[in-house]
Every structure is written in C-alpha cells, then in structure tokens.
Amino acid sequence: MLAAGLPATVAQAEEDHPGLQIVSLDGTDITGRQFAMVALRGTQELPDNVEIQVQRPDGEWAPWQPLETDHAIDNKTEPLWVGDSTGLRVRGADGLSVALVDPGPEDGMRREMPVHTREPVVISRAGWGADESVREACFARQGIGIEYATTIKAATIHHTAGTNDYAPGDSARIARGVYLFHAIDRDWCDIGYNFLVDKYGQVFEGRIGGLEYPVIGAHAGGFNRFTFGVSMMGTYSTVAPSEAQLNAVAAVVAWKLAGNYRLFNGATTLISAGGGTSKYPAGTAVTLPTIFAHRDVGNTDCPGTVAYNAMPALRQKVGNRTGFWRGGxxxxxxxxxxxxxxxxxxxxxxxxxxxxxxxxxxxxxxxxxxxxxxxxxxxxxxxxxxxxxxxxxxxxxxxxxxxxxxxxxxxxxxxxxxxxxxxxxxxxxxxxxxxxxxxxxxxxxxxxxxxxxxxxxxxxxxxxxxxxxxxxxxxxxxxxxxxxxxxxxxxxx
Structure with a gap:
C-alpha cells in the first residue's frame, strides 16, 4: 500500500480523464459505465464494512465483496481490481464518491512487450501501456518534474492490497489502473512505486526514471528519499506471495542494491520527513535494514502479515542473487x-x-x-x-x-x-x-x-x-x- 507523505497543500485533481471517472454515491445503482477497478473516496474518515457489487458486461451482478478502508490515505482507498464491469452498487458508504478506473482492454497490452535489456527482465512503461500525457500534464500543472535523491540506500517492500484473483493478462491492466489512480486522483503525477511485481513473476516498471536513477517515489510516507519501492500485486495479510513473485522481487532488489554497492543484509540510517502516515516525526533518525517493509516506517499493515513474516527469507533470496560485487x-x-x-x-x-x-x-x-x-x-x-x-x-x-x-x-x-x-x-x-x-x-x-x-x-x-x-x-x-x-x-x- 502507498503512503506518499505529500504536503496537504497539494491540490487534488478532480477532473475526469477517459480512464478515470469520479461518481458521487446517492444510493442508486451506477450503470452504463466501463471500468475494471474501484476506489472509495471521501472528505473524512471512511466507514468500515463497505461492500461493493459489480455488474458484468453480460448484465449479471457478481457477489457482494468487501472494500477495505482500514488503511486509506487522505480518505481514499487503493483501487481494487474487480475485472471488466459496467455497473456498481455500494452499501455502507452513503454521501461518499467512487473512482472508477478503466485501464483499457487486454488487447491494449503489447503482445511482445518491449523490455529493458538488463537483469532482471522488466516490462517497460511502454510495454504495459502508460499514457505519458497524464504524467506530463500533471507535472505541467504542478510546475514540477521528476525528482531525484542523490543515491539509493534501501529497498521498501509493499503489497498493493488489491485482489489476488487475476490472470497474467490482467497485470498490465492493473498497472495502468494504478497509474491513472495515483497520477490523477491522488495527484501524485505518476505511480508511487518504482516497481510492481505480479504473482506470476512479471516485473513492471513503475515511476518513470526509477530503473536506473534514484528517483523519489510516493510509496512510504516520510521515507521516500533514498529508497525504492517494490510492490507485490495482491493482498498478503492471510496468504503468502507466490514463489515466482518472491523470486522476482528478490531479483529486482538484488540488482538495484548490488548496482548501488549496498549490502543486502546491512543497515542504513534514514531521516524521517514526517507526514500523516509515518510512524516517525520529521527529523527523526531511524536505523533500518537495507531491505525493510512499509510497516517498519508507516502506520500500516503493508505488505501484509504473511509477507512481512517472509522478509528474512526474501533477504536471503536477495543475498543469493547479488553475487560477489565487492570483487568488481x-x-x-x-x-x-x-x-x-x-x-x-x-x-x-x-x-x-x-x-x-x-x-x-x-x-x-x-x-x-x-x-x-x-x-x-x-x-x-x-x-x-x-x-x-x-x-x-x-x-x-x-x-x-x-x-x-x-x-x-x-x-x-x-x-x-x-x-x-x-x-x-x-x-x-x-x-x-x-x-x-x-x-x-x-x-x-x-x-x-x-x-x-x-x-x-x-x-x-x-x-x-x-x-x-x-x-x-x-x-x-x-x-x-x-x-x-x-x-x-x-x-x-
């Protein structure tokens, strides 16, 4: 899950985009829409026990399912993958609104995805279909651009807190949906994470420039500088990430840490920038493992209890892949x-x-x-x-x-x-x-x-x-x- 720690003065983008619609909830069914992801949004703390029901393109209504609100940021949940849908019912959330995200059809994903020539194989932004005009328009409106730290010191492990029920062909669509929601509705201009990894072991390039350079993301409030965020698609509070997913995460982290001459089993001291989701006030020096979890620095369950318990094994997987770079x-x-x-x-x-x-x-x-x-x-x-x-x-x-x-x-x-x-x-x-x-x-x-x-x-x-x-x-x-x-x-x- 995300925790950007952005200043409260940043204006939120409310205008619709072809891939993202904001719809007020008034107790009636929302129909005639096209979307595959749903996020709940409000102006105050979100209620518990919110449930949603989506209508499929064939007109059938799927079973009701919960929409997690415990770890909302700025009173907005992360978008939940629901698959191709045309209608929505919500109960337990009167007076709020929803963001309906349409990441485009599966055919929008390149059949032969361009990849960056490096280890591990990373599906590029062009490969998963990022609409760069969204990012560019947001940068222009905010008067900012890509922000860089001076180096990389640590990796932060996340989960997206979305569904675990998706097919390999859905993953690029999920990446597009997360991008639109983070860039437009959260007004972060881009994906908060530097990488996303699905349960099949596919690795997707996240925030632009973050493959080679120490780009500052929006993934761990107070601790975005000097870190890169790797998020596992899915929720890992009660189920374990797949072996393919953990291996892919380890490959990404090993490449980034070894390439920046950081020990996989080392420690680093970071200074908190504070923010609403950070555990630590601004200016606090915090010593952390070189590979740490979001919950180590934020008030969140992320990356889920089962994934968190797998952190020692993940560090060892990273160590097995780093090689003897000190001999280079x-x-x-x-x-x-x-x-x-x-x-x-x-x-x-x-x-x-x-x-x-x-x-x-x-x-x-x-x-x-x-x-x-x-x-x-x-x-x-x-x-x-x-x-x-x-x-x-x-x-x-x-x-x-x-x-x-x-x-x-x-x-x-x-x-x-x-x-x-x-x-x-x-x-x-x-x-x-x-x-x-x-x-x-x-x-x-x-x-x-x-x-x-x-x-x-x-x-x-x-x-x-x-x-x-x-x-x-x-x-x-x-x-x-x-x-x-x-x-x-x-x-x-």
Missing part, C-alpha cells in the same frame, strides 16, 4: 578513491553495461563516472570532460573508452583524460572549456610543450578545413596537411 573493478576503484567519503561520493546510477562490452557507474549526483572495459581497466571521468566525451558518443564514439583517470595538467591549471582510440585526449581549462585533440595534431602540440607551449590550451575540437585538418588554440592553431601528412603550427596574427 568499479567498486574497487571507487573504494580506492575513498568511497562515499571521497570525491566521487555516493553511487547515483546503478552499475550498468555499456554499449561496448564494458560497465559503468555514475557518482556525485551524476557529475562523475567510473568506466571499465577489459582493455582499459576502471577509469574515473567527470564534469565537462565527460560531457564532451558524451557529445561524441561516449565509448561508442571516435575516442572509445578513457584510459587514464582525469589528471591535472603540467601547468596545474587544467584537467585532461586520454582515450584508447585515435591518440585522442580531452583537455579542459576554466578559460577554454573542454576540447578534443587527436592524432598527429595532438602529437605536434605535445612536442611543443602542450598547454605550456605558446599555443596554450585548445579552443576548438579538430575540424576539417581546406587541404586538411585543424585545431585552434588560445594563441594559434595546428594544421595537418592530408596530402603530405605533415603538421605545422601557426601563431595568431
């Missing part, structure tokens, strides 16, 4: 540089594959990186030099991987990295910015004394000109004649 070259390079206390700071983007059989991790709020390949080893690159390299295509571009850490120039004014291809380097100074020098032109400049020569620092990348190639410097330029293969340097006039 990027982790070693980072720790040699001082780890989190050093200039690189905390991991920002989880360790990932590069396009050329390498790996990389970003640090220091995405301003620095360590890149590794078997040929070059682990190398630190950052700032304007990394940005320039990125403009050229990173390791897939003309320079290939970096082969040196970012180094200080001989005059102690600038910085540079050397690269594996084309005898290339990128030099930076505050006065000139970052520029590429290559091949014969770089060699000629170096024989003159590089930045300590009369030419100074490069002020342009190498470019084509009549008869050859040229790089400009602070006080002149170097020309490479393609016909003769000769280089020459020239002072500015």
């Amino acid at each position: 070259p990027i982790w070693h390079k980072w720790t040699e540089a001082g780890g989190e206390a050093g200039p690189l700071g905390s991991p920002y983007r989880a360790e990932s594959r590069t396009g050329r059989d390498g790996r990389y991790t970003t640090f220091a709020n995405n301003t620095k990186s360590i890149y590794w390949s078997a040929a070059t080893g682990a190398v630190i690159i950052g700032g304007a030099i990394r940005d320039k390299w990125g403009q050229l295509g990173f390791e897939m571009g003309a320079l290939g991987f970096p082969v040196t850490d970012e180094l200080t120039t001989a005059d102690n004014v600038g910085r540079y990295n050397n690269f594996e291809l084309g005898n290339g380097s990128i030099y930076w100074s505050e006065a000139t910015g970052a520029h590429v020098v290559l091949g014969a032109i770089k060699q000629h400049w170096a024989t003159l004394g590089a930045e300590q020569s009369y030419l100074g620092y490069p002020t342009s990348d190498q470019y084509e000109t009549a008869g050859g190639l040229r790089s400009d410097f602070q006080n002149g330029y170097v020309f490479y004649d393609t016909a003769t293969g000769q280089t020459s340097d020239h002072r500015n006039s």
Whole structure:
C-alpha cells in the first residue's frame, strides 16, 4: 500500500480523464459505465464494512465483496481490481464518491512487450501501456518534474492490497489502473512505486526514471528519499506471495542494491520527513535494514502479515542473487578513491553495461563516472570532460573508452583524460572549456610543450578545413596537411 507523505497543500485533481471517472454515491445503482477497478473516496474518515457489487458486461451482478478502508490515505482507498464491469452498487458508504478506473482492454497490452535489456527482465512503461500525457500534464500543472535523491540506500517492500484473483493478462491492466489512480486522483503525477511485481513473476516498471536513477517515489510516507519501492500485486495479510513473485522481487532488489554497492543484509540510517502516515516525526533518525517493509516506517499493515513474516527469507533470496560485487573493478576503484567519503561520493546510477562490452557507474549526483572495459581497466571521468566525451558518443564514439583517470595538467591549471582510440585526449581549462585533440595534431602540440607551449590550451575540437585538418588554440592553431601528412603550427596574427 502507498503512503506518499505529500504536503496537504497539494491540490487534488478532480477532473475526469477517459480512464478515470469520479461518481458521487446517492444510493442508486451506477450503470452504463466501463471500468475494471474501484476506489472509495471521501472528505473524512471512511466507514468500515463497505461492500461493493459489480455488474458484468453480460448484465449479471457478481457477489457482494468487501472494500477495505482500514488503511486509506487522505480518505481514499487503493483501487481494487474487480475485472471488466459496467455497473456498481455500494452499501455502507452513503454521501461518499467512487473512482472508477478503466485501464483499457487486454488487447491494449503489447503482445511482445518491449523490455529493458538488463537483469532482471522488466516490462517497460511502454510495454504495459502508460499514457505519458497524464504524467506530463500533471507535472505541467504542478510546475514540477521528476525528482531525484542523490543515491539509493534501501529497498521498501509493499503489497498493493488489491485482489489476488487475476490472470497474467490482467497485470498490465492493473498497472495502468494504478497509474491513472495515483497520477490523477491522488495527484501524485505518476505511480508511487518504482516497481510492481505480479504473482506470476512479471516485473513492471513503475515511476518513470526509477530503473536506473534514484528517483523519489510516493510509496512510504516520510521515507521516500533514498529508497525504492517494490510492490507485490495482491493482498498478503492471510496468504503468502507466490514463489515466482518472491523470486522476482528478490531479483529486482538484488540488482538495484548490488548496482548501488549496498549490502543486502546491512543497515542504513534514514531521516524521517514526517507526514500523516509515518510512524516517525520529521527529523527523526531511524536505523533500518537495507531491505525493510512499509510497516517498519508507516502506520500500516503493508505488505501484509504473511509477507512481512517472509522478509528474512526474501533477504536471503536477495543475498543469493547479488553475487560477489565487492570483487568488481568499479567498486574497487571507487573504494580506492575513498568511497562515499571521497570525491566521487555516493553511487547515483546503478552499475550498468555499456554499449561496448564494458560497465559503468555514475557518482556525485551524476557529475562523475567510473568506466571499465577489459582493455582499459576502471577509469574515473567527470564534469565537462565527460560531457564532451558524451557529445561524441561516449565509448561508442571516435575516442572509445578513457584510459587514464582525469589528471591535472603540467601547468596545474587544467584537467585532461586520454582515450584508447585515435591518440585522442580531452583537455579542459576554466578559460577554454573542454576540447578534443587527436592524432598527429595532438602529437605536434605535445612536442611543443602542450598547454605550456605558446599555443596554450585548445579552443576548438579538430575540424576539417581546406587541404586538411585543424585545431585552434588560445594563441594559434595546428594544421595537418592530408596530402603530405605533415603538421605545422601557426601563431595568431
């Protein structure tokens, strides 16, 4: 279940959307609608013992079923999956309203879902059919965007508190329904969770950007920063999550924690931001397991008693999947540089594959990186030099991987990295910015004394000109004649 801990001043979006209708309850049947999920909403504490009955497309009314209200947030329940329906009866909730969520037909789910190329397989937002215009409109109205922490420190385990009675083909529809309800009715602009996992072991991308980056979700009031939320579709208060579901949750958590160099059986201290559902007032330092349950920080049963009792087994499953990441070259390079206390700071983007059989991790709020390949080893690159390299295509571009850490120039004014291809380097100074020098032109400049020569620092990348190639410097330029293969340097006039 969710607990966003959002400020009470955030306006709630009341307007209808094609996938979400708000209907007032006046004691009469609601008919002629199309929906598959139902949520109850009110302006004060919701009553107990609310029951609903839905009408199927064939006109038959299904049996009455309870609608859980014990853990409503802002007097709104989480949407309950009821399957394709056209009518609704509610008893025990006079004077309230319901949100009817239509996540679209099953055919709206891609038959061949695009996935992100990584372990584990994650069904992308495009794969489950997220309507990104909903998120974008909400961001524009609120004047916000995707919010990031500086790193990931822990995983929070949830359940959606919805039905356990769904087929594999329903799961993408449930994801779409949760998205519409969280984004529009709760006004969170997106899904609160970073991942959703169904009972069949399918993993769905949740809040946008949260796969690679430390995106701040809306899943654990007071503790959304530095955590990522994984929610199991269903209710696990009296029944256990399936083995496939637990294994998939473990795979997601292992990938995120190991990629951010966090121990599965470790502990972390988080500072509560407070909020109505948090157990802890704002400013309270709370030490938690690296993998903890929502109920550990919130006034909630989530992820259900049976799932909560399975937390030790889940942690062990995560441990079995993390591998020996402390033996990795990027982790070693980072720790040699001082780890989190050093200039690189905390991991920002989880360790990932590069396009050329390498790996990389970003640090220091995405301003620095360590890149590794078997040929070059682990190398630190950052700032304007990394940005320039990125403009050229990173390791897939003309320079290939970096082969040196970012180094200080001989005059102690600038910085540079050397690269594996084309005898290339990128030099930076505050006065000139970052520029590429290559091949014969770089060699000629170096024989003159590089930045300590009369030419100074490069002020342009190498470019084509009549008869050859040229790089400009602070006080002149170097020309490479393609016909003769000769280089020459020239002072500015």
